[in-house]
Amino acid sequence: MVKFYNRETKEYETEQIAGDTYLNWTYSSPVGMRLLELIIKKKLFSKLYGYYCDSKRSQKKIASFIKNFNIDMSHSEKSLERFESFNDFFTRKLVKAARPINNILETLISPGDGRLLAYENIDLNKLVQVKGYTYSLNKLIDEPNIVSKFSEGTCLILRLCPTDYHRFHFIDNGTCEDSKKIKGDYYSVNPIALKKVPELFCKNKREWSIFHSNNFGDVLHIEVGATCVGSIIQTYTPGNTIKKGDEKGYFKFGGSTTILFFQKGKVKIDDDIIEQTNKGYETKILMGEKIGEKKY
Structure with a gap:
Protein backbone atom coordinates (compact mmCIF):
# COMPACT_ATOMS: atom_id res chain seq x y z
CA MET A 1 0.00 0.00 0.00
CA VAL A 2 1.41 3.39 -1.05
CA LYS A 3 0.08 6.58 0.51
CA PHE A 4 0.62 10.09 -0.86
CA TYR A 5 -0.39 13.63 0.11
CA ASN A 6 -3.06 15.47 -1.88
CA ARG A 7 -2.18 19.15 -1.45
CA GLU A 8 -5.58 20.24 -2.79
CA THR A 9 -7.63 18.35 -0.17
CA LYS A 10 -4.80 18.39 2.40
CA GLU A 11 -5.43 14.70 3.03
CA TYR A 12 -3.54 11.45 2.51
CA GLU A 13 -4.77 9.04 -0.14
CA THR A 14 -3.94 5.47 -1.11
CA GLU A 15 -2.55 5.02 -4.59
CA GLN A 16 -4.34 2.83 -7.11
CA ILE A 17 -1.58 0.64 -8.51
CA ALA A 18 -1.89 -1.00 -11.91
CA GLY A 19 -0.92 -4.66 -11.41
CA ASP A 20 -0.50 -4.27 -7.64
CA THR A 21 -0.86 -8.01 -6.92
CA TYR A 22 1.84 -8.83 -9.47
CA LEU A 23 4.10 -6.02 -8.21
CA ASN A 24 3.85 -7.08 -4.56
CA TRP A 25 4.48 -10.73 -5.41
CA THR A 26 7.44 -9.96 -7.66
CA TYR A 27 9.29 -7.76 -5.16
CA SER A 28 8.28 -9.63 -1.99
CA SER A 29 8.73 -13.34 -2.74
CA PRO A 30 11.91 -15.35 -3.44
CA VAL A 31 10.44 -16.78 -6.64
CA GLY A 32 9.29 -13.34 -7.80
CA MET A 33 12.71 -11.79 -7.15
CA ARG A 34 14.40 -14.61 -9.06
CA LEU A 35 12.11 -14.08 -12.06
CA LEU A 36 12.75 -10.35 -11.76
CA GLU A 37 16.51 -10.82 -12.11
CA LEU A 38 16.28 -13.48 -14.82
CA ILE A 39 13.52 -12.05 -17.03
CA ILE A 40 11.42 -9.09 -15.88
CA LYS A 41 14.18 -6.48 -15.51
CA LYS A 42 15.60 -7.34 -18.95
CA LYS A 43 15.16 -5.15 -22.02
CA LEU A 44 13.58 -7.97 -24.04
CA PHE A 45 10.68 -8.38 -21.59
CA SER A 46 9.76 -4.68 -21.75
CA LYS A 47 10.42 -4.51 -25.48
CA LEU A 48 8.06 -7.40 -26.24
CA TYR A 49 5.33 -5.90 -24.08
CA GLY A 50 5.99 -2.58 -25.78
CA TYR A 51 5.37 -4.18 -29.18
CA TYR A 52 2.04 -5.47 -27.92
CA CYS A 53 1.05 -2.02 -26.54
CA ASP A 54 1.90 -0.49 -29.94
CA SER A 55 -0.27 -3.01 -31.79
CA LYS A 56 -3.94 -2.72 -32.69
CA ARG A 57 -4.62 -5.82 -30.59
CA SER A 58 -3.97 -3.74 -27.47
CA GLN A 59 -6.93 -1.44 -28.21
CA LYS A 60 -9.17 -3.74 -26.18
CA LYS A 61 -7.24 -2.80 -22.98
CA ILE A 62 -8.13 0.88 -23.20
CA ALA A 63 -11.79 0.93 -22.13
CA SER A 64 -11.22 -1.26 -19.04
CA PHE A 65 -8.15 0.78 -18.03
CA ILE A 66 -10.19 4.00 -18.23
CA LYS A 67 -12.97 2.46 -16.14
CA ASN A 68 -10.77 0.77 -13.53
CA PHE A 69 -8.65 3.87 -12.88
CA ASN A 70 -11.31 6.53 -13.40
CA ILE A 71 -9.43 8.37 -16.17
CA ASP A 72 -11.08 11.70 -17.05
CA MET A 73 -11.33 11.52 -20.84
CA SER A 74 -12.72 15.05 -21.09
CA HIS A 75 -9.08 16.14 -20.71
CA SER A 76 -7.92 14.15 -23.74
CA GLU A 77 -7.51 15.70 -27.21
CA LYS A 78 -8.66 12.39 -28.74
CA SER A 79 -11.86 10.50 -28.00
CA LEU A 80 -11.74 6.82 -27.01
CA GLU A 81 -12.63 5.42 -30.43
CA ARG A 82 -9.78 7.33 -32.16
CA PHE A 83 -6.93 5.59 -30.32
CA GLU A 84 -5.15 3.06 -32.53
CA SER A 85 -3.33 1.19 -29.72
CA PHE A 86 -2.91 1.19 -25.96
CA ASN A 87 0.29 3.23 -26.25
CA ASP A 88 -1.54 5.74 -28.43
CA PHE A 89 -3.96 6.18 -25.51
CA PHE A 90 -1.25 6.01 -22.84
CA THR A 91 0.81 8.81 -24.42
CA ARG A 92 -2.30 10.90 -25.18
CA LYS A 93 -2.05 14.67 -25.39
CA LEU A 94 -4.36 16.77 -23.24
CA VAL A 95 -6.38 19.87 -24.07
CA LYS A 96 -4.59 23.02 -22.85
CA ALA A 97 -7.30 23.83 -20.33
CA ALA A 98 -6.64 20.54 -18.52
CA ARG A 99 -3.12 21.59 -17.47
CA PRO A 100 -2.91 25.39 -17.19
CA ILE A 101 0.66 26.71 -16.98
Missing part, protein backbone atom coordinates in the same frame (compact mmCIF):
# COMPACT_ATOMS: atom_id res chain seq x y z
CA ASN A 102 1.56 29.16 -14.20
CA ASN A 103 3.35 31.72 -16.40
CA ILE A 104 4.70 34.00 -13.66
CA LEU A 105 8.43 34.05 -14.56
CA GLU A 106 9.64 33.64 -10.97
CA THR A 107 7.38 30.60 -10.41
CA LEU A 108 8.73 27.05 -10.70
CA ILE A 109 6.23 24.63 -12.22
CA SER A 110 6.09 20.85 -12.20
CA PRO A 111 7.41 19.24 -15.40
CA GLY A 112 4.66 16.62 -15.32
CA ASP A 113 1.96 14.78 -13.44
CA GLY A 114 2.98 12.45 -10.64
CA ARG A 115 4.02 12.14 -7.01
CA LEU A 116 6.79 14.50 -5.95
CA LEU A 117 9.63 14.32 -3.44
CA ALA A 118 11.89 17.37 -2.94
CA TYR A 119 15.28 17.59 -1.21
CA GLU A 120 17.26 20.78 -0.51
CA ASN A 121 20.96 21.19 0.37
CA ILE A 122 21.69 17.80 -1.16
CA ASP A 123 24.77 15.65 -0.56
CA LEU A 124 25.74 14.36 -4.03
CA ASN A 125 27.00 11.09 -2.54
CA LYS A 126 23.87 10.42 -0.47
CA LEU A 127 20.87 11.28 -2.59
CA VAL A 128 17.63 9.84 -1.25
CA GLN A 129 16.02 7.17 -3.44
CA VAL A 130 13.32 6.45 -0.87
CA LYS A 131 13.50 6.89 2.90
CA GLY A 132 16.53 4.98 4.19
CA TYR A 133 17.98 4.20 0.75
CA THR A 134 20.51 6.42 -1.03
CA TYR A 135 22.57 6.63 -4.22
CA SER A 136 25.27 8.85 -5.75
CA LEU A 137 24.72 11.34 -8.57
CA ASN A 138 28.07 10.25 -10.05
CA LYS A 139 26.65 6.75 -10.50
CA LEU A 140 23.48 8.16 -12.04
CA ILE A 141 25.18 9.96 -14.97
CA ASP A 142 28.97 9.44 -14.50
CA GLU A 143 29.93 12.99 -15.52
CA PRO A 144 31.97 14.46 -12.61
CA ASN A 145 32.32 17.96 -14.13
CA ILE A 146 28.57 18.30 -14.52
CA VAL A 147 27.70 16.60 -11.23
CA SER A 148 29.85 19.01 -9.19
CA LYS A 149 27.68 21.97 -10.28
CA PHE A 150 24.77 20.68 -8.22
CA SER A 151 26.47 20.23 -4.84
CA GLU A 152 24.23 21.51 -2.01
CA GLY A 153 21.52 22.23 -4.57
CA THR A 154 17.97 20.94 -4.88
CA CYS A 155 16.73 17.57 -6.15
CA LEU A 156 13.17 16.84 -7.32
CA ILE A 157 11.97 13.27 -7.93
CA LEU A 158 8.68 13.08 -9.83
CA ARG A 159 7.30 9.54 -10.01
CA LEU A 160 4.71 8.87 -12.68
CA CYS A 161 2.19 6.06 -12.18
CA PRO A 162 0.73 4.21 -15.16
CA THR A 163 -2.50 6.14 -14.54
CA ASP A 164 -0.81 9.56 -14.92
CA TYR A 165 -0.45 11.82 -17.95
CA HIS A 166 2.87 10.61 -19.39
CA ARG A 167 4.27 13.60 -21.24
CA PHE A 168 6.93 15.73 -19.54
CA HIS A 169 7.55 19.45 -20.09
CA PHE A 170 10.05 22.27 -19.54
CA ILE A 171 9.83 24.23 -16.30
CA ASP A 172 11.01 27.58 -17.71
CA ASN A 173 12.02 29.54 -20.81
CA GLY A 174 15.50 28.67 -22.11
CA THR A 175 17.38 26.19 -24.30
CA CYS A 176 18.20 22.52 -23.86
CA GLU A 177 21.24 20.54 -24.95
CA ASP A 178 21.19 17.09 -26.59
CA SER A 179 19.79 14.22 -24.58
CA LYS A 180 22.30 11.49 -23.71
CA LYS A 181 21.23 7.86 -23.34
CA ILE A 182 22.43 5.39 -20.71
CA LYS A 183 21.58 1.70 -21.12
CA GLY A 184 20.18 -0.13 -18.13
CA ASP A 185 17.61 -2.47 -16.64
CA TYR A 186 13.84 -2.11 -16.35
CA TYR A 187 12.94 -2.39 -12.66
CA SER A 188 9.66 -0.90 -11.46
CA VAL A 189 10.02 2.58 -9.92
CA ASN A 190 7.15 2.05 -7.45
CA PRO A 191 8.20 2.62 -3.79
CA ILE A 192 7.74 -1.13 -3.23
CA ALA A 193 10.58 -1.76 -5.70
CA LEU A 194 12.68 1.20 -4.53
CA LYS A 195 12.91 -0.40 -1.07
CA LYS A 196 14.02 -3.74 -2.51
CA VAL A 197 16.57 -2.74 -5.17
CA PRO A 198 19.56 -0.66 -3.95
CA GLU A 199 20.51 2.27 -6.23
CA LEU A 200 17.65 1.39 -8.58
CA PHE A 201 17.76 4.73 -10.42
CA CYS A 202 21.43 4.07 -11.25
CA LYS A 203 20.57 0.66 -12.70
CA ASN A 204 17.58 1.48 -14.91
CA LYS A 205 17.65 2.80 -18.46
CA ARG A 206 17.79 6.60 -18.42
CA GLU A 207 18.41 9.74 -20.47
CA TRP A 208 19.77 13.08 -19.33
CA SER A 209 20.28 16.61 -20.63
CA ILE A 210 21.24 20.06 -19.39
CA PHE A 211 18.50 22.67 -19.61
CA HIS A 212 19.77 26.27 -19.62
CA SER A 213 16.89 27.93 -17.79
CA ASN A 214 16.41 31.70 -17.95
CA ASN A 215 15.26 31.99 -14.33
CA PHE A 216 16.64 28.96 -12.46
CA GLY A 217 20.15 28.50 -13.84
CA ASP A 218 21.38 25.25 -15.37
CA VAL A 219 19.07 22.32 -14.61
CA LEU A 220 20.02 18.66 -14.95
CA HIS A 221 16.98 16.86 -16.38
CA ILE A 222 16.95 13.04 -16.09
CA GLU A 223 14.27 10.64 -17.35
CA VAL A 224 14.31 7.13 -15.88
CA GLY A 225 12.57 4.21 -17.60
CA ALA A 226 10.90 1.30 -15.80
CA THR A 227 9.29 -2.11 -16.27
CA CYS A 228 7.31 -2.22 -19.55
CA VAL A 229 8.52 1.26 -20.57
CA GLY A 230 9.73 0.35 -24.03
CA SER A 231 10.81 3.87 -24.93
CA ILE A 232 11.66 7.33 -23.63
CA ILE A 233 10.80 9.64 -26.53
CA GLN A 234 12.35 13.13 -26.70
CA THR A 235 10.23 15.51 -28.82
CA TYR A 236 12.12 18.79 -28.33
CA THR A 237 14.78 20.15 -30.70
CA PRO A 238 18.17 20.72 -28.98
CA GLY A 239 19.37 24.33 -29.12
CA ASN A 240 15.98 25.80 -30.07
CA THR A 241 14.37 28.50 -27.94
CA ILE A 242 11.98 26.92 -25.43
CA LYS A 243 8.95 28.45 -23.76
CA LYS A 244 7.83 27.53 -20.26
CA GLY A 245 5.48 24.55 -20.47
CA ASP A 246 6.69 23.34 -23.88
CA GLU A 247 6.76 19.57 -24.25
CA LYS A 248 10.13 17.86 -23.77
CA GLY A 249 9.04 14.28 -24.45
CA TYR A 250 7.01 11.32 -23.25
CA PHE A 251 7.21 7.82 -21.80
CA LYS A 252 5.49 4.84 -23.39
CA PHE A 253 3.61 2.35 -21.18
CA GLY A 254 4.64 1.88 -17.56
CA GLY A 255 5.48 3.85 -14.45
CA SER A 256 8.45 6.17 -14.90
CA THR A 257 10.41 8.91 -13.15
CA THR A 258 11.67 12.39 -13.96
CA ILE A 259 14.49 13.76 -11.76
CA LEU A 260 15.59 17.40 -11.77
CA PHE A 261 18.71 18.86 -10.15
CA PHE A 262 19.05 22.60 -9.50
CA GLN A 263 22.18 24.51 -8.52
CA LYS A 264 22.58 25.89 -5.01
CA GLY A 265 20.62 29.07 -4.31
CA LYS A 266 18.46 28.98 -7.46
CA VAL A 267 15.06 27.73 -6.22
CA LYS A 268 12.91 27.58 -3.09
CA ILE A 269 10.49 24.65 -3.07
CA ASP A 270 7.03 25.19 -1.56
CA ASP A 271 6.92 24.46 2.17
CA ASP A 272 4.13 21.86 2.03
CA ILE A 273 6.10 19.71 -0.42
CA ILE A 274 9.25 19.87 1.72
CA GLU A 275 7.23 19.11 4.86
CA GLN A 276 5.63 16.02 3.31
CA THR A 277 8.97 14.82 1.93
CA ASN A 278 10.49 15.09 5.41
CA LYS A 279 7.61 12.97 6.70
CA GLY A 280 8.28 10.37 4.01
CA TYR A 281 5.28 11.14 1.80
CA GLU A 282 5.13 12.05 -1.88
CA THR A 283 2.89 14.98 -2.88
CA LYS A 284 0.48 14.59 -5.79
CA ILE A 285 1.27 17.19 -8.48
CA LEU A 286 -0.06 18.12 -11.93
CA MET A 287 1.99 19.44 -14.84
CA GLY A 288 2.14 23.25 -14.86
CA GLU A 289 1.29 23.54 -11.16
CA LYS A 290 3.39 25.82 -8.95
CA ILE A 291 5.86 23.86 -6.82
CA GLY A 292 8.34 26.58 -5.94
CA GLU A 293 9.84 29.93 -6.88
CA LYS A 294 13.03 31.67 -7.91
CA LYS A 295 15.42 32.33 -5.06
CA TYR A 296 17.10 35.75 -4.88
Whole structure:
Protein backbone atom coordinates (compact mmCIF):
# COMPACT_ATOMS: atom_id res chain seq x y z
CA MET A 1 0.00 0.00 0.00
CA VAL A 2 1.41 3.39 -1.05
CA LYS A 3 0.08 6.58 0.51
CA PHE A 4 0.62 10.09 -0.86
CA TYR A 5 -0.39 13.63 0.11
CA ASN A 6 -3.06 15.47 -1.88
CA ARG A 7 -2.18 19.15 -1.45
CA GLU A 8 -5.58 20.24 -2.79
CA THR A 9 -7.63 18.35 -0.17
CA LYS A 10 -4.80 18.39 2.40
CA GLU A 11 -5.43 14.70 3.03
CA TYR A 12 -3.54 11.45 2.51
CA GLU A 13 -4.77 9.04 -0.14
CA THR A 14 -3.94 5.47 -1.11
CA GLU A 15 -2.55 5.02 -4.59
CA GLN A 16 -4.34 2.83 -7.11
CA ILE A 17 -1.58 0.64 -8.51
CA ALA A 18 -1.89 -1.00 -11.91
CA GLY A 19 -0.92 -4.66 -11.41
CA ASP A 20 -0.50 -4.27 -7.64
CA THR A 21 -0.86 -8.01 -6.92
CA TYR A 22 1.84 -8.83 -9.47
CA LEU A 23 4.10 -6.02 -8.21
CA ASN A 24 3.85 -7.08 -4.56
CA TRP A 25 4.48 -10.73 -5.41
CA THR A 26 7.44 -9.96 -7.66
CA TYR A 27 9.29 -7.76 -5.16
CA SER A 28 8.28 -9.63 -1.99
CA SER A 29 8.73 -13.34 -2.74
CA PRO A 30 11.91 -15.35 -3.44
CA VAL A 31 10.44 -16.78 -6.64
CA GLY A 32 9.29 -13.34 -7.80
CA MET A 33 12.71 -11.79 -7.15
CA ARG A 34 14.40 -14.61 -9.06
CA LEU A 35 12.11 -14.08 -12.06
CA LEU A 36 12.75 -10.35 -11.76
CA GLU A 37 16.51 -10.82 -12.11
CA LEU A 38 16.28 -13.48 -14.82
CA ILE A 39 13.52 -12.05 -17.03
CA ILE A 40 11.42 -9.09 -15.88
CA LYS A 41 14.18 -6.48 -15.51
CA LYS A 42 15.60 -7.34 -18.95
CA LYS A 43 15.16 -5.15 -22.02
CA LEU A 44 13.58 -7.97 -24.04
CA PHE A 45 10.68 -8.38 -21.59
CA SER A 46 9.76 -4.68 -21.75
CA LYS A 47 10.42 -4.51 -25.48
CA LEU A 48 8.06 -7.40 -26.24
CA TYR A 49 5.33 -5.90 -24.08
CA GLY A 50 5.99 -2.58 -25.78
CA TYR A 51 5.37 -4.18 -29.18
CA TYR A 52 2.04 -5.47 -27.92
CA CYS A 53 1.05 -2.02 -26.54
CA ASP A 54 1.90 -0.49 -29.94
CA SER A 55 -0.27 -3.01 -31.79
CA LYS A 56 -3.94 -2.72 -32.69
CA ARG A 57 -4.62 -5.82 -30.59
CA SER A 58 -3.97 -3.74 -27.47
CA GLN A 59 -6.93 -1.44 -28.21
CA LYS A 60 -9.17 -3.74 -26.18
CA LYS A 61 -7.24 -2.80 -22.98
CA ILE A 62 -8.13 0.88 -23.20
CA ALA A 63 -11.79 0.93 -22.13
CA SER A 64 -11.22 -1.26 -19.04
CA PHE A 65 -8.15 0.78 -18.03
CA ILE A 66 -10.19 4.00 -18.23
CA LYS A 67 -12.97 2.46 -16.14
CA ASN A 68 -10.77 0.77 -13.53
CA PHE A 69 -8.65 3.87 -12.88
CA ASN A 70 -11.31 6.53 -13.40
CA ILE A 71 -9.43 8.37 -16.17
CA ASP A 72 -11.08 11.70 -17.05
CA MET A 73 -11.33 11.52 -20.84
CA SER A 74 -12.72 15.05 -21.09
CA HIS A 75 -9.08 16.14 -20.71
CA SER A 76 -7.92 14.15 -23.74
CA GLU A 77 -7.51 15.70 -27.21
CA LYS A 78 -8.66 12.39 -28.74
CA SER A 79 -11.86 10.50 -28.00
CA LEU A 80 -11.74 6.82 -27.01
CA GLU A 81 -12.63 5.42 -30.43
CA ARG A 82 -9.78 7.33 -32.16
CA PHE A 83 -6.93 5.59 -30.32
CA GLU A 84 -5.15 3.06 -32.53
CA SER A 85 -3.33 1.19 -29.72
CA PHE A 86 -2.91 1.19 -25.96
CA ASN A 87 0.29 3.23 -26.25
CA ASP A 88 -1.54 5.74 -28.43
CA PHE A 89 -3.96 6.18 -25.51
CA PHE A 90 -1.25 6.01 -22.84
CA THR A 91 0.81 8.81 -24.42
CA ARG A 92 -2.30 10.90 -25.18
CA LYS A 93 -2.05 14.67 -25.39
CA LEU A 94 -4.36 16.77 -23.24
CA VAL A 95 -6.38 19.87 -24.07
CA LYS A 96 -4.59 23.02 -22.85
CA ALA A 97 -7.30 23.83 -20.33
CA ALA A 98 -6.64 20.54 -18.52
CA ARG A 99 -3.12 21.59 -17.47
CA PRO A 100 -2.91 25.39 -17.19
CA ILE A 101 0.66 26.71 -16.98
CA ASN A 102 1.56 29.16 -14.20
CA ASN A 103 3.35 31.72 -16.40
CA ILE A 104 4.70 34.00 -13.66
CA LEU A 105 8.43 34.05 -14.56
CA GLU A 106 9.64 33.64 -10.97
CA THR A 107 7.38 30.60 -10.41
CA LEU A 108 8.73 27.05 -10.70
CA ILE A 109 6.23 24.63 -12.22
CA SER A 110 6.09 20.85 -12.20
CA PRO A 111 7.41 19.24 -15.40
CA GLY A 112 4.66 16.62 -15.32
CA ASP A 113 1.96 14.78 -13.44
CA GLY A 114 2.98 12.45 -10.64
CA ARG A 115 4.02 12.14 -7.01
CA LEU A 116 6.79 14.50 -5.95
CA LEU A 117 9.63 14.32 -3.44
CA ALA A 118 11.89 17.37 -2.94
CA TYR A 119 15.28 17.59 -1.21
CA GLU A 120 17.26 20.78 -0.51
CA ASN A 121 20.96 21.19 0.37
CA ILE A 122 21.69 17.80 -1.16
CA ASP A 123 24.77 15.65 -0.56
CA LEU A 124 25.74 14.36 -4.03
CA ASN A 125 27.00 11.09 -2.54
CA LYS A 126 23.87 10.42 -0.47
CA LEU A 127 20.87 11.28 -2.59
CA VAL A 128 17.63 9.84 -1.25
CA GLN A 129 16.02 7.17 -3.44
CA VAL A 130 13.32 6.45 -0.87
CA LYS A 131 13.50 6.89 2.90
CA GLY A 132 16.53 4.98 4.19
CA TYR A 133 17.98 4.20 0.75
CA THR A 134 20.51 6.42 -1.03
CA TYR A 135 22.57 6.63 -4.22
CA SER A 136 25.27 8.85 -5.75
CA LEU A 137 24.72 11.34 -8.57
CA ASN A 138 28.07 10.25 -10.05
CA LYS A 139 26.65 6.75 -10.50
CA LEU A 140 23.48 8.16 -12.04
CA ILE A 141 25.18 9.96 -14.97
CA ASP A 142 28.97 9.44 -14.50
CA GLU A 143 29.93 12.99 -15.52
CA PRO A 144 31.97 14.46 -12.61
CA ASN A 145 32.32 17.96 -14.13
CA ILE A 146 28.57 18.30 -14.52
CA VAL A 147 27.70 16.60 -11.23
CA SER A 148 29.85 19.01 -9.19
CA LYS A 149 27.68 21.97 -10.28
CA PHE A 150 24.77 20.68 -8.22
CA SER A 151 26.47 20.23 -4.84
CA GLU A 152 24.23 21.51 -2.01
CA GLY A 153 21.52 22.23 -4.57
CA THR A 154 17.97 20.94 -4.88
CA CYS A 155 16.73 17.57 -6.15
CA LEU A 156 13.17 16.84 -7.32
CA ILE A 157 11.97 13.27 -7.93
CA LEU A 158 8.68 13.08 -9.83
CA ARG A 159 7.30 9.54 -10.01
CA LEU A 160 4.71 8.87 -12.68
CA CYS A 161 2.19 6.06 -12.18
CA PRO A 162 0.73 4.21 -15.16
CA THR A 163 -2.50 6.14 -14.54
CA ASP A 164 -0.81 9.56 -14.92
CA TYR A 165 -0.45 11.82 -17.95
CA HIS A 166 2.87 10.61 -19.39
CA ARG A 167 4.27 13.60 -21.24
CA PHE A 168 6.93 15.73 -19.54
CA HIS A 169 7.55 19.45 -20.09
CA PHE A 170 10.05 22.27 -19.54
CA ILE A 171 9.83 24.23 -16.30
CA ASP A 172 11.01 27.58 -17.71
CA ASN A 173 12.02 29.54 -20.81
CA GLY A 174 15.50 28.67 -22.11
CA THR A 175 17.38 26.19 -24.30
CA CYS A 176 18.20 22.52 -23.86
CA GLU A 177 21.24 20.54 -24.95
CA ASP A 178 21.19 17.09 -26.59
CA SER A 179 19.79 14.22 -24.58
CA LYS A 180 22.30 11.49 -23.71
CA LYS A 181 21.23 7.86 -23.34
CA ILE A 182 22.43 5.39 -20.71
CA LYS A 183 21.58 1.70 -21.12
CA GLY A 184 20.18 -0.13 -18.13
CA ASP A 185 17.61 -2.47 -16.64
CA TYR A 186 13.84 -2.11 -16.35
CA TYR A 187 12.94 -2.39 -12.66
CA SER A 188 9.66 -0.90 -11.46
CA VAL A 189 10.02 2.58 -9.92
CA ASN A 190 7.15 2.05 -7.45
CA PRO A 191 8.20 2.62 -3.79
CA ILE A 192 7.74 -1.13 -3.23
CA ALA A 193 10.58 -1.76 -5.70
CA LEU A 194 12.68 1.20 -4.53
CA LYS A 195 12.91 -0.40 -1.07
CA LYS A 196 14.02 -3.74 -2.51
CA VAL A 197 16.57 -2.74 -5.17
CA PRO A 198 19.56 -0.66 -3.95
CA GLU A 199 20.51 2.27 -6.23
CA LEU A 200 17.65 1.39 -8.58
CA PHE A 201 17.76 4.73 -10.42
CA CYS A 202 21.43 4.07 -11.25
CA LYS A 203 20.57 0.66 -12.70
CA ASN A 204 17.58 1.48 -14.91
CA LYS A 205 17.65 2.80 -18.46
CA ARG A 206 17.79 6.60 -18.42
CA GLU A 207 18.41 9.74 -20.47
CA TRP A 208 19.77 13.08 -19.33
CA SER A 209 20.28 16.61 -20.63
CA ILE A 210 21.24 20.06 -19.39
CA PHE A 211 18.50 22.67 -19.61
CA HIS A 212 19.77 26.27 -19.62
CA SER A 213 16.89 27.93 -17.79
CA ASN A 214 16.41 31.70 -17.95
CA ASN A 215 15.26 31.99 -14.33
CA PHE A 216 16.64 28.96 -12.46
CA GLY A 217 20.15 28.50 -13.84
CA ASP A 218 21.38 25.25 -15.37
CA VAL A 219 19.07 22.32 -14.61
CA LEU A 220 20.02 18.66 -14.95
CA HIS A 221 16.98 16.86 -16.38
CA ILE A 222 16.95 13.04 -16.09
CA GLU A 223 14.27 10.64 -17.35
CA VAL A 224 14.31 7.13 -15.88
CA GLY A 225 12.57 4.21 -17.60
CA ALA A 226 10.90 1.30 -15.80
CA THR A 227 9.29 -2.11 -16.27
CA CYS A 228 7.31 -2.22 -19.55
CA VAL A 229 8.52 1.26 -20.57
CA GLY A 230 9.73 0.35 -24.03
CA SER A 231 10.81 3.87 -24.93
CA ILE A 232 11.66 7.33 -23.63
CA ILE A 233 10.80 9.64 -26.53
CA GLN A 234 12.35 13.13 -26.70
CA THR A 235 10.23 15.51 -28.82
CA TYR A 236 12.12 18.79 -28.33
CA THR A 237 14.78 20.15 -30.70
CA PRO A 238 18.17 20.72 -28.98
CA GLY A 239 19.37 24.33 -29.12
CA ASN A 240 15.98 25.80 -30.07
CA THR A 241 14.37 28.50 -27.94
CA ILE A 242 11.98 26.92 -25.43
CA LYS A 243 8.95 28.45 -23.76
CA LYS A 244 7.83 27.53 -20.26
CA GLY A 245 5.48 24.55 -20.47
CA ASP A 246 6.69 23.34 -23.88
CA GLU A 247 6.76 19.57 -24.25
CA LYS A 248 10.13 17.86 -23.77
CA GLY A 249 9.04 14.28 -24.45
CA TYR A 250 7.01 11.32 -23.25
CA PHE A 251 7.21 7.82 -21.80
CA LYS A 252 5.49 4.84 -23.39
CA PHE A 253 3.61 2.35 -21.18
CA GLY A 254 4.64 1.88 -17.56
CA GLY A 255 5.48 3.85 -14.45
CA SER A 256 8.45 6.17 -14.90
CA THR A 257 10.41 8.91 -13.15
CA THR A 258 11.67 12.39 -13.96
CA ILE A 259 14.49 13.76 -11.76
CA LEU A 260 15.59 17.40 -11.77
CA PHE A 261 18.71 18.86 -10.15
CA PHE A 262 19.05 22.60 -9.50
CA GLN A 263 22.18 24.51 -8.52
CA LYS A 264 22.58 25.89 -5.01
CA GLY A 265 20.62 29.07 -4.31
CA LYS A 266 18.46 28.98 -7.46
CA VAL A 267 15.06 27.73 -6.22
CA LYS A 268 12.91 27.58 -3.09
CA ILE A 269 10.49 24.65 -3.07
CA ASP A 270 7.03 25.19 -1.56
CA ASP A 271 6.92 24.46 2.17
CA ASP A 272 4.13 21.86 2.03
CA ILE A 273 6.10 19.71 -0.42
CA ILE A 274 9.25 19.87 1.72
CA GLU A 275 7.23 19.11 4.86
CA GLN A 276 5.63 16.02 3.31
CA THR A 277 8.97 14.82 1.93
CA ASN A 278 10.49 15.09 5.41
CA LYS A 279 7.61 12.97 6.70
CA GLY A 280 8.28 10.37 4.01
CA TYR A 281 5.28 11.14 1.80
CA GLU A 282 5.13 12.05 -1.88
CA THR A 283 2.89 14.98 -2.88
CA LYS A 284 0.48 14.59 -5.79
CA ILE A 285 1.27 17.19 -8.48
CA LEU A 286 -0.06 18.12 -11.93
CA MET A 287 1.99 19.44 -14.84
CA GLY A 288 2.14 23.25 -14.86
CA GLU A 289 1.29 23.54 -11.16
CA LYS A 290 3.39 25.82 -8.95
CA ILE A 291 5.86 23.86 -6.82
CA GLY A 292 8.34 26.58 -5.94
CA GLU A 293 9.84 29.93 -6.88
CA LYS A 294 13.03 31.67 -7.91
CA LYS A 295 15.42 32.33 -5.06
CA TYR A 296 17.10 35.75 -4.88
